[in-house]
Amino acid sequence: MQFFRQLYALTKRNVTIRYKHSLLGFIWGFIKPLLYLFIFIIIFSAQFTSISNYVLYTTSGLIFWFFFANMTSQGAYSIIASSGIIKSLKLQTILFPLAEGMSELFNLCFMQLIRQVLYENRHPDLQVLLTCSFLSIGSFMVGYFIFHRLKNQFITAI
Template sequence: MWSLLTPLLYLAIFTFIFSKAFPDLENYPLYALTGLIFWNFYSNATTTAINSVINSRGVLKSLKVETIALPISEVVTSIINLLFSFIPFGILMVVFDASIGFETLFIFFAMLLFALFTLGIGLFVCAFNVYFRDVGLLYTSLTPALFYFTPIAYSTKLVPEQFQLLIKLNPLYHFMELFRTILYYNQIPDLYQWSLVICITAFFFGVGLLVFKKLEKGFISNY
């Protein structure tokens, strides 16, 4: 319930401050909202997943439980929260004049990819966090930087030419573009956009899973 408050507060702040700053974005509140909803999911899911193993070390020391189930369950919880938050946010989007049509259904497939990507990041940081407890803290400190590095409150069109490539190196950028294509521009993403995001997802999920499985063997020594 209260988890809805954070994106709403950001939305209010951004709308107040930036509405006039980005004249090329018509309907700025909708633009910001479509980014904030998914950022909120990403940041909640990774933060809880990263600490999930450490927080259950007592159980893991004395019971045979599939360790990977813990970060997975945290991401699943966040997904369910995200789906429920669509009810109030959906209403809000309609208030902001969003049009909902057949193409909106593609958001669920996009979300599935995003969830797998998020899980990949979560597994990766979670595994290292068991060995080095400050990795989680480091990640938490870097999260706000990632937030502003991702075009959530601003449009990429405003980024100077020479930094465009840098922005595109951020995997979250491509997800945000995908979500906005569907929810803000009301279009079905083209094949290029889909394949790019599927490749990013496969890479991050694969690496995360591999690293977690590899490091899992030494977890018991580091609880």
């Protein structure tokens, strides 16, 4: 119970500080991947005319790639970045990469919603959301186990 309360607090912190003092605020987190998507769409959609719905095809892949890439890089850094907290509060170290993963998951859900509304011109249906959540939980677990194994090495590196 306490573990989840701590996890929630850390996740909330991650989400808030990421978007806080930037000009566009909360939306900024979604604009960055969207820009990437536009680049992909503009450059490659002319090339791959054989794929019937190129936009949908690209976005469904890229969104998950962003999720995974961000989660692994930030998760790895999170332990070192929060060494001060680890040294002075009684917290399980695994909380920090977990919280990074959770905040990325939050981001992913929003990206999915935007994608559905923008490109498919319909409201999110349950089936797609379920698939997304299963996929995200899968990649999340991978991240979790990687960090659990590397944890001790990270600590000695600090």
